[in-house]
Amino acid sequence: MIPKYRKQFNQEFSQEKYEQFKQILKEKSGIDAAFRISESPMFLSMDFKNKLMDASESIIDQIKALPEDTLEKAVPQNCKVPNDTKQPHFFTIDFGICKNENGEIEPQLIELQAFPSLYAFQKTFEDTFCDVYPFLNDIRNKMPKEQFEVYMKDLIIGKENPENVILLEIYPEKQKTAIDFVLTEKLLGIKTVCLTKVKKEGKKLYYDNNGKMTEIKRIYNRVIFDELDRIPDLQVEFDFRDEIDAEWVTHPNWFFKISKFLLPMLEHQYVPKSYFLHEFPEGENLDNFVLKPLFSFAGSGVNLNPTREITDAIEDKENYILQRKVNYEPVFEDINGEFSKAEIRLLYIWRDQDDRPILLENLGRMTKAAMVNVDFNKKDAIWIGSSNAFFVD
Structure with missing residues (x-):
């Protein structure tokens, strides 16, 4: 452009x-x-x-x-x-x-x-x-890297010692975003911890920090809570719905x-313009809309060409939206003269x-x-x- x-x-x-x-x-x-x-x-x-x-x-x-x-x-x-x-x-x-x-x-x-x-x-x-x-x-x-680092530390670490702050994920080494976890560790001086490795005693949470059980006081949360139910035989000591003596960054409720x-x-x-599926007006043309589940991640479940048969078969219609299609324009020219x-x-x-x-x-x-x-x-x-x-x- x-x-x-x-x-x-x-x-x-x-x-x-x-x-x-x-x-x-x-x-x-x-x-x-x-x-x-x-x-x-x-x-x-x-x-x-x-x-x-x-x-x-x-x-x-x-x-x-x-x-x-x-x-x-x-x-x-x-x-x-x-x-x-x-x-x-x-x-x-x-x-x-x-x-x-x-x-x-x-x-x-x-x-x-x-x-x-x-x-x-x-x-x-x-x-x-x-x-x-x-x-x-x-x-x-225009934001200097130093200012970016200050903002991130202020937000995620706050007034705590970095060893009491963790990046929480489920099986982090298997996630496509693992490179961001590593760079976050370098930026903030915190550890990435798998949910399965978190220990719980009363309301307090702990993790193994190089052989030392260390209290977790702030959680930089990268776990999508509702996806945990899809992991078979998941063994954890800590349930997100527990009362805990730790602060969330960001609190899981805000994902929804x-x-x-x-x-x-x-x-x-x-x-x-968007509508909840159960409120889609009779006068609108379904061909002009994309069907999306409310809480999917990374594009999963999106249907670019929904039909009446597909929408009628959905039982929990309140958990889907129809969003008016937009025209993505190929404007980024590559070295071969093609556009992205x-x-x-x-x-x-x-x-x-x-x-x-x-x-x-x-x-x-x-x-x-x-x-x-x-x-x-x-x-x-x-x-x-x-x-x-x-x-x-």
Whole structure:
């Protein structure tokens, strides 16, 4: 979308530089990424960024204005965790990069979450693009790396000793996001702990810290609570619904509160109309909508072409939405003259003392497939996979 920078990047690009790029990421983290890394960043205009900010600020205002009991309805009874917080610690918003009926490029809201994304990885990702392509330093994120680190430590560690703070995941070594866990450990000086390794005595939680049983006082939670039921023969001492002497970052209830559950309640020119499946109006054409389960992750369960037979067969219709389709526009030209589509995720943090969340980074996802999530990319294409956006005046 920014011809000057796209042309320079494409001229400087080589397969050797791409391999160098991945090698630097591996050296910084110690492991390979388990998902595809796009060869290219995304270059977006400040006008497009202003549209993103306008939509995001409106969405934040609308969420803040919702009654507390409205948000509470999103949390399934069997997933309610005690000691909820007044606001989430993380807030992410996904926008498709689309073309409107006037031919203008604009963002369209895809979904939003109050769940941690790849914060540590994306900052390292941006740095690595600048390492390999130094001209990108002129247009990089204006927030210094030191300020990013201060924000993350303040949010996740707070006033605790890092040894009393853990990143909690289930079988972390098997997760596709493992590279982010490692980079988070390096950034914050904390340990990643599997849920199955957490010990419980009364209301206190402990983990084995190099042979020493150490109390857990803050939990940087990366476990999707409702997915635990799908793991056969899971043996744990600690249930999320237990009363514990530890603080959640972010509290698990917010995974449900800030989710696709909110989409039918939001209004903005960059927010496609959405309906709960059981409230879908007779006058709307199903062909114009995408079917999405409320609490799926990484694109699972999404149906791009739902039919009446499919929707009628769903029993728990209140747990699905229909969202108006948007037109992702292929605007990112690769070295072969082909074009990729993309989404951009804005990565906010929301500290307890702040009235509004703070934007720290962004995450890009590029594709030449029908679905933008990296799991749905064609294997033989380029300019696909995880990326990062640079904004240009």
